Amino acid sequence: MMQKLWQKKPKLSYNEQVFDIVQFGSSVKEGAKPNDIDIAVIFKQGSVKEQLEGAQKIKRQLEKISELPIHIKPFDLYSFFDIGNFAKENVLFYGMSLIYGDYFAKRFGLIPKTYLFYSLNDMDKKDKVRFNYALSGRVGSYGLIRKYGGRILRPGLVEVFPEYEDLFFDSLKKITNKIVLQKKFDLA
Amino acid sequence: MDEKDNIIKEKKEEKEIKEKKDSKEAEEKKEEKKVEEEKKNEEIKEKIVEITKEQILCKTAKEYFDSGEDELKKNRFNSALVLFFKSLIALTDLYIYQKTKNTPSSHVNRFKITKEKFEEVYNIIDKDFPHYQDSYVQLVSKELVEVIRDDAKIMAEKTQIKL
Numbered sequence: 110m111m112q113k114l115w116q117k118k119p120k121l122s123y124n125e126q127v128f129d130i131v132q133f134g135s136s137v138k139e140g141a142k143p144n145d146i147d148i149a150v151i152f153k154q155g156s157v158k159e160q161l162e163g164a165q166k167i168k169r170q171l172e173k174i175s176e177l178p179i180h181i182k183p184f185d186l187y188s189f190f191d192i193g194n195f196a197k198e199n200v201l202f203y204g205m206s207l208i209y210g211d212y213f214a215k216r217f218g219l220i221p222k223t224y225l226f227y228s229l230n231d232m233d234k235k236d237k238v239r240f241n242y243a244l245s246g247r248v249g250s251y252g253l254i255r256k257y258g259g260r261i262l263r264p265g266l267v268e269v270f271p272e273y274e275d276l277f278f279d280s281l282k283k284i285t286n287k288i289v290l291q292k293k294f295d296l297a
Numbered sequence: 298m299d300e301k302d303n304i305i306k307e308k309k310e311e312k313e314i315k316e317k318k319d320s321k322e323a324e325e326k327k328e329e330k331k332v333e334e335e336k337k338n339e340e341i342k343e344k345i346v347e348i349t350k351e352q353i354l355c356k357t358a359k360e361y362f363d364s365g366e367d368e369l370k371k372n373r374f375n376s377a378l379v380l381f382f383k384s385l386i387a388l389t390d391l392y393i394y395q396k397t398k399n400t401p402s403s404h405v406n407r408f409k410i411t412k413e414k415f416e417e418v419y420n421i422i423d424k425d426f427p428h429y430q431d432s433y434v435q436l437v438s439k440e441l442v443e444v445i446r447d448d449a450k451i452m453a454e455k456t457q458i459k460l
Contacts, residue, residue, distance in 0.1 A: 157440040193436030
């Protein structure tokens, strides 16, 4: 039983019209306490009725390996990118494929990354040191980068994986308010 | 003289005893009748509640369904979906009532009852519910509305209601 179903790459039975099964929302984020698990089932094509029934079959299988309730939503590739689909940014940026065990965005040749801009100007030396320790660690303890991955691109800018962005943000925000996140995609 | 008096006295006592007995029996009969009447009233009352609940659920199911059709004709798909789903839920409650003589008190309770006792019905409402929830913030397609409408029709058949 686990929250990050995508890491398990569960063996699911589904028809050939399924393009991908994607876990998204708070359940993919490190440190979050979700109430349910959001799953998007993306179909290549097929009638809405078939998509609904197909998604329901997948839901029943996932319910057996999840402690949390499953909230499932079917799309076809056309409706997924429709302007009326408010969930698409979340699915595309944070979504993790249960079939491939990797970022869903990679199916489109994209790698999601979060940039974390910060400024240490006008800070006490003591807080600057605290910030650097939190980020890069010190003798005897790991910093956020060592623990969760990511890299310092230049002073004032850290690149982190989307699923860890809240963890970085919340930890560093305790030391400085001058910190902002920016989402971006790299070409794979 | 004494003997005559005694006989009269005895007869009087006998009469009193008989009267008392008759009166007790009458009272008992009256009580029985009262209990019977109360029972009958209770049964009638229950029947009225039964009819009223069924009638209300049936009426709301039809009303929502008709309104859904109206909205669908006007291409107002989000409104149509909400109305067809409400019709579906009224029919689900009616189905539960027909089978158990109880009606669910909430969505959670409804899902619990159907999951435990009527899996086929549970699958329908569990499949459609997220779309009803999302209809507040997402544009829905005509095709999706038609799926929900068809599910309401399936429930109407199960409950033997003509929509």
